[in-house]
Amino acid sequence: MKKITASRLSEGNKIFPAEIIIEPNGLIVKISGLFSGQSRHLDYHNIGEVSVDAPLVGFSTITFFTAGTRVSAHGFSSAEVKQIKLAIEKGKNGFAVRDKDKPIKPKKTAEQIIAKAEAEKIEYELENKKKFDNSQRPWLNDNNFKNKSSINAISFPNDIEDVEKTILRLTKAGTEMCKAVIETTYSEFQEKAMSDQKANWNPFHEELGFVEACIDKSTEGIKKLKRLEASNINIILADCQDSIDELRNKWLPKLMVKREKKKKQNLIIIGVIVFLIITFYTYVSFSK
Numbered sequence: 001m002k003k004i005t006a007s008r009l010s011e012g013n014k015i016f017p018a019e020i021i022i023e024p025n026g027l028i029v030k031i032s033g034l035f036s037g038q039s040r041h042l043d044y045h046n047i048g049e050v051s052v053d054a055p056l057v058g059f060s061t062i063t064f065f066t067a068g069t070r071v072s073a074h075g076f077s078s079a080e081v082k083q084i085k086l087a088i089e090k091g092k093n094g095f096a097v098r099d100k101d102k103p104i105k106p107k108k109t110a111e112q113i114i115a116k117a118e119a120e121k122i123e124y125e126l127e128n129k130k131k132f133d134n135s136q137r138p139w140l141n142d143n144n145f146k147n148k149s150s151i152n153a154i155s156f157p158n159d160i161e162d163v164e165k166t167i168l169r170l171t172k173a174g175t176e177m178c179k180a181v182i183e184t185t186y187s188e189f190q191e192k193a194m195s196d197q198k199a200n201w202n203p204f205h206e207e208l209g210f211v212e213a214c215i216d217k218s219t220e221g222i223k224k225l226k227r228l229e230a231s232n233i234n235i236i237l238a239d240c241q242d243s244i245d246e247l248r249n250k251w252l253p254k255l256m257v258k259r260e261k262k263k264k265q266n267l268i269i270i271g272v273i274v275f276l277i278i279t280f281y282t283y284v285s286f287s288k
Helices: 078-093 110-136 148-152 160-182 186-195 205-226 233-287
Strands: 002-005 019-023 026-030 040-043 047-053 060-066 069-076
Touching: 002 078, 019 078, 026 078, 047 078, 060 078, 069 078, 148 205, 160 205, 160 233, 205 233
Parallel strands: none
Antiparallel strands: 002 019, 019 026, 026 040, 047 060, 060 069
């Protein structure tokens, strides 16, 4: 079983990122606006033709039909949508079943074995290249900016330009998260609270942790820049520090205001519920 989560930086995934879990007998999908936002298991044999849109730059989309429903999930990397598509194809075509207890795997030809070996070699080389690129240019990998854990795992390279771009990408991610929280409607928050009860008592706790991680990691990047040498290092430092200050002093306070407002709303709701309960029992006791 493998869980793949869409990037919060992609369109439509800032608050409720799409999730697809790959299982041996099907997919579990959870996409905002689809199936009432609830998780739904889809058997491979019920999934129709699959198409992927994987541009060279930006997020990728996978689309397929199942039982008359169009499922479209956006915000994944190109490797992730291809992995999902491959899982569907294998699930639909992998095993011929003679009876319920004795699955028979089709025999592979020499050409298929060679093709598989070549594909695995290419995949291995691409994975190594991806790891190298991720260590040298973390700002290029959307997966580095998906959540608090991925933010904390970022390591800054030794190239000044890549450190600068990573800092600016971090502050941009934090700013976009603040904006997403500020623009969250009451109904959107309640939808999330249904699946995350902690959100009722500690509103936007994950989003706050994400933004704070962006600020902390950006500050770490500033320290890295100060250890490097360049003729324009002071200008770069000033630009990066300005972006951090804007996130910390302008956008983070707005997120906190939204968070405190939601806390007060929750307290009022709790107070009303308690009042109604007391009133009800008082009425019942006097009625006797």
